[in-house]
Amino acid sequence: MVLKSSSERSLSALVNLDQGFVSRELYVNPDIYQQELEQIYARAWLFVGHESMVPNPGDFVQSRMGEESVLLVRDHKRKLHVFLNTCRHRGNKVCRYDDGNTRLFTCSFHGWSYDSDGKLVGVPHYKTAFHEELDKSALGLHEVAQMCDLNGSIWATWDRNAPSFEDYLGEFEPSIRHCFDATDGTENGAQLLLPIQKFRIPTNWKFAAFSFDGDALHGTTTHRSLGVFITEGLSVMADENSRPEPVVERGGPFGRTLELSSRELGHGNHQSLYERPIDQIPYVPSWEKHEPPEVEEYYRRSWEKRGKKFAGQYLHGRGGAHVFPNINVQDDRHLLWHPHGVGMTESWRIFPLDKDAPEIVREATLRYALRSCGPSGVTESDDMENWNYAMEASSGTIARRLDYPFQSGLGHAYADERVPGIAVNQLSAEENQRSRLRRWVQFMEAGSWDELYPKKRER
Amino acid sequence: MAIDTREQAIDRLLLAREIEEFLYNEAELLDERRYSDWIELVADDVHYHMPIRRNVKFGEWDRENSRAGTEVSWFDEDKLSLVGRVRQLETGLHWCEEPASRVRHIVSNVQVVHAAGDEVQARCRFVVYKNRVQDHEDLFIGKREDLLRRDPITGWKIAKRTIILDQNVLLAKDMNILF
Amino acid sequence: MTQGSEPPKPARRTRGAEIMLQTLPVGTRLILRDGTQVEIVENPQDGQWLFVRPAGSDQDPELVFAADVAELPEQ
Numbered sequence: 001m002v003l004k005s006s007s008e009r010s011l012s013a014l015v016n017l018d019q020g021f022v023s024r025e026l027y028v029n030p031d032i033y034q035q036e037l038e039q040i041y042a043r044a045w046l047f048v049g050h051e052s053m054v055p056n057p058g059d060f061v062q063s064r065m066g067e068e069s070v071l072l073v074r075d076h077k078r079k080l081h082v083f084l085n086t087c088r089h090r091g092n093k094v095c096r097y098d099d100g101n102t103r104l105f106t107c108s109f110h111g112w113s114y115d116s117d118g119k120l121v122g123v124p125h126y127k128t129a130f131h132e133e134l135d136k137s138a139l140g141l142h143e144v145a146q147m148c149d150l151n152g153s154i155w156a157t158w159d160r161n162a163p164s165f166e167d168y169l170g171e172f173e174p175s176i177r178h179c180f181d182a183t184d185g186t187e188n189g190a191q192l193l194l195p196i197q198k199f200r201i202p203t204n205w206k207f208a209a210f211s212f213d214g215d216a217l218h219g220t221t222t223h224r225s226l227g228v229f230i231t232e233g234l235s236v237m238a239d240e241n242s243r244p245e246p247v248v249e250r251g252g253p254f255g256r257t258l259e260l261s262s263r264e265l266g267h268g269n270h271q272s273l274y275e276r277p278i279d280q281i282p283y284v285p286s287w288e289k290h291e292p293p294e295v296e297e298y299y300r301r302s303w304e305k306r307g308k309k310f311a312g313q314y315l316h317g318r319g320g321a322h323v324f325p326n327i328n329v330q331d332d333r334h335l336l337w338h339p340h341g342v343g344m345t346e347s348w349r350i351f352p353l354d355k356d357a358p359e360i361v362r363e364a365t366l367r368y369a370l371r372s373c374g375p376s377g378v379t380e381s382d383d384m385e386n387w388n389y390a391m392e393a394s395s396g397t398i399a400r401r402l403d404y405p406f407q408s409g410l411g412h413a414y415a416d417e418r419v420p421g422i423a424v425n426q427l428s429a430e431e432n433q434r435s436r437l438r439r440w441v442q443f444m445e446a447g448s449w450d451e452l453y454p455k456k457r458e459r
Numbered sequence: 460m461a462i463d464t465r466e467q468a469i470d471r472l473l474l475a476r477e478i479e480e481f482l483y484n485e486a487e488l489l490d491e492r493r494y495s496d497w498i499e500l501v502a503d504d505v506h507y508h509m510p511i512r513r514n515v516k517f518g519e520w521d522r523e524n525s526r527a528g529t530e531v532s533w534f535d536e537d538k539l540s541l542v543g544r545v546r547q548l549e550t551g552l553h554w555c556e557e558p559a560s561r562v563r564h565i566v567s568n569v570q571v572v573h574a575a576g577d578e579v580q581a582r583c584r585f586v587v588y589k590n591r592v593q594d595h596e597d598l599f600i601g602k603r604e605d606l607l608r609r610d611p612i613t614g615w616k617i618a619k620r621t622i623i624l625d626q627n628v629l630l631a632k633d634m635n636i637l638f
Numbered sequence: 639m640t641q642g643s644e645p646p647k648p649a650r651r652t653r654g655a656e657i658m659l660q661t662l663p664v665g666t667r668l669i670l671r672d673g674t675q676v677e678i679v680e681n682p683q684d685g686q687w688l689f690v691r692p693a694g695s696d697q698d699p700e701l702v703f704a705a706d707v708a709e710l711p712e713q
């Protein structure tokens with residue numbers, strides 16, 4: 001299926017999910033990218049941060065929504081806010097620190113100053129230069145239209161017509177909510193650590209965001225070199241799920257593994273989902289070789305406690321969850337894929353720990369995660385390389401005429417009353433990517449949220 | 460500060476020269492991809508740390524570099540994990556280094572900060588240039604603080620290395636080379 | 639934070655632009671351009687703004703901008 005030029009193709013003609021074809025234009029075309037910023041990033045619910053990053057009044061952390069800098073702030077009455085990081089006067093960044101505690105956000109250009117609740121409280125020369133005529137009340141920091149605190153995690157949207165975040169997540173709400181529990185299932189038991197690892201990958205954001213939690217097939221090739229960590233007894237460093245053979249060939253150690261996604265909403269879950277309820281999945285020791293026994297013991301007890309709490313359930317917030325459009329929430333790290341130009345992604349790694357775990361457990365867990373994940377991790381560094389050159393080699397005049405096949409498992413997904421969304425064997429991993437692409441088309445074509453939710457059409 | 464005698468001055472110079480020579484040889488091993496030889500220079504109890512550099516307010520500079528263990532860093536390694544990284548580099552299947560990058564470690568401003576017994580604290584500046592495939596370039600510039608220990612039989616070993624990279628957002632897609 | 643610490647004892651009066659506002663402790667007295675004598679109630683430490691009230695009063699604090707501070711008298 002080769003098409004002549006992008007200008008002759010409407011967006012929906014660039015994506016044929018019934019046949020499993022997607023034009024490369026989606027990933028390399030700068031016009032499409034500009035539209036994504038409007039159609040997706042100015043409307044969708046996006047991840048901003050976590051309560052634990054700003055525990056005290058006046059605490060702030062600089063975060064990001066789409067291409068733009070935002071501030072997550074706890075005001076002096078302890079209320080959380082998300083503001084666009086721009087002075088209302090001439091647009092300078094009002095805060096250039098990554099995180100900290102402040103009484104005021106004072107612009108370094110003309111000195112306009114904002115309280116932690118966003119109100120403009122200081123305008124230099126207000127009497128002499130502005131004759132007290134400037135309406136300060138209309139010039140506070142620009143705040144998101146809606147913010148949601150989901151079990152400690154903070155999400156926001158610029159669109160006041162977007163549905164509530166809970167509705168946005170739909171039937172995946174419980175499983176994503178439980179991603180922010182402690183390992184043992186204690187509600188809001190996670191802490192998200194600072195600082196955030198931030199790095200730039202020369203690739204389109206969708207290469208990463210749409211394949212993560214939905215591309216089990218890459219493991220046997222991309223992460224082949226991790227075999228050395230298994231065979232040499234260094235497996236604590238490598239993501240167990242990235243081991244070459246087991247998942248794809250045999251399912252997991254406890255039967256067939258599932259991959260789930262919402263065709264309507266684009267969200268999904270990916271790892272460690274078995275056709276068995278959690279309480280029938282035994283704990284798998286993974287720390288004993290290289291860490292003190294307290295660590296293994298902590299996670300064994302946590303797993304058993306979680307199993308009791310979620311007894312009989314198949315989807316319980318462990319593993320990996322994708323929230324459309326650009327975040328993956330995983331047990332050991334959360335992955336954000338911020339658009340940074342059509343061919344650049346600013347990726348963030350945020351590492352979660354159990355708030356109340358002993359220090360020895362927290363340190364071991366973090367050490368493990370850092371060695372595996374992010375740009376200096378032994379696992380993910382190979383992903384970056386492949387996404388980089390997938391972008392480069394898809395961008396040429398000839399190359400971009402071709403389509404990507406998304407056909408693995410096409411037509412094999414099924415509804416399973418035990419879990420939300422549609423399920424496939426994890427081997428048929430491209431179903432989750434098709435779900436995201438289907439939602440992508442909806443966002444790109446919809447004029448407003450009225451057309452996006454509740455869903456108006458089945459593709 | 461007391462003025463050194465001529466003999467003390469010569470001792471200091473010889474030690475500084477010896478440390479420089481060690482660091483330059485180490486850079487040669489890395490640049491020539493002799494990773495298995497390089498790992499022999501690493502002590503069994505090594506701590507190898509590269510913090511993340513925060514943008515913090517004036518007066519909060521003690522928060523600038525993330526702490527090992529409790530905060531998020533770029534590298535927080537021990538001998539076991541460094542051995543793993545070396546083995547991974549030698550598989551030929553570690554795609555971010557296959558085909559292998561052209562890497563140069565430029566080490567300068569070497570100073571012996573403190574010497575006591577078998578141990579020497581040294582610091583230096585580094586420019587690590589990485590060029591790969593056709594036109595990909597990364598430049599890593601910063602400061603290194605090393606604790607070096609003299610083994611009477613096998614020579615100097617790296618007992619502790621802190622790598623202060625002068626970047627906030629990492630301007631590289633990956634950083635799986637050795638510093 | 640500087641709350642509760644002793645005000646500094648400058649050797650001489652310091653004028654306008656020379657004053658480094660961010661280091662001034664709570665309780666420090668200042669003379670504004672309009673001649674009012676005020677005391678610092680809270681210092682946001684941005685070097686530009688101070689929360690002040692008329693010296694010795696218990697009025698609600700107001701923000702004063704660096705350029706409106708005329709003088710730091712001997713304390």
